[in-house]
Amino acid sequence: MDTENLKELLNEVRDKKISVEKATNMLEDLPFKDLGYAKIDNHREMRVGFPEVIYCAGKTIDQVKGIVEFMDTKENNILATRASKEMFKEVKKICSNAEYNELAKTIIVKKKTFKPKDSYIAVVTAGTSDIPVSEEAAVTAEIFGNKVEKIYDVGVAGIHRLLDKLDLIRGAKVIIVVAGMEGALASVVGGLVDKPVIAVPTSVGYGANFSGLSALLSMLNSCASGVSVVNIDNGFGAGYLGSMINRL
Known part of the structure; x- marks a missing residue:
């Protein structure tokens, strides 16, 4: 959740469009989500401009799948680097729009688009x-x-x-x-x-x-x-x- 979305959420609570309980549930994963084997940094985009990226080397297939599964509940695009084909096959089961670049060894899940800069x-x-x-x-x-x-x-x-x-x-x-x-x-x-x-x-x-x-x-x-x-x-x-x- 970026700064603008956070402001919008607070405004919805103020205007009683959503309940405080629902807003609390939406915020409970901030600033990070502890999966036991990984702590996913949900505030990274707010701090540095880009969301967290998954470095797959050294992780198990189940760990990569679990991280992607949680990150897929958020609004950001997902990028996983140094990913194997086997990892991609498991990620594809939970993210049907996941794409694999065999040369780059990357998995991407596009959740939002950007208007490209002219540069x-x-x-x-x-x-x-x-x-x-x-x-x-x-x-x-x-x-x-x-x-x-x-x-x-x-x-x-x-x-x-x-x-x-x-x-x-x-x-x-x-x-x-x-x-x-x-x-x-x-x-x-x-x-x-x-x-x-x-x-x-x-x-x-x-x-x-x-x-x-x-x-x-x-x-x-x-x-x-x-x-x-x-x-x-x-x-x-x-x-x-x-x-x-x-x-x-």
Whole structure:
């Protein structure tokens, strides 16, 4: 329940449209719901602008299902990351409108729509192998009401592919750049645009890539100004931060 809905509820009590008992029942889950194995933060959107997101890795199928089942009683869209197909199958039984992105490993349940801003977020990947992380970023940004433009497989090994899409990239309000190997694409993009760049290192690469550590260090050491870096394979973090910037 956001601030506006809370005000509306109090007005309905004042105007005797609903009883105090009913209003109390509606508020009983604030500020969080204790499920025993999880405490769901119902006030998060009021504090930070976006509702809580379910991180599924390490959780059992029943735990994910139980969390989704409670969150489905609220008005917010639901996003679950790092979700397996088996988790989705169980969630689908209680949420018929649940959708699964196999590449991103995300489950979404759309409960309300947003009027997209004119501005958009560009999600740019170095290679096709980086798409799963890019999709996680894109799904996150989209479920929070952003328009997303996807520009995939434009890495530095064929720089002409990037230059061909430069107008679309420059038109974005914020750019998410996803790259593995040596992670050079973030620096290249950062040197070509006047918008904030969120760099996402991926674990894509051969042995000396050290499961994304090489890309992470390259991005952190970028000589291009305006480049910030999230953790390895953290498409969700990039999509979330991009959403915050785009709504400013």
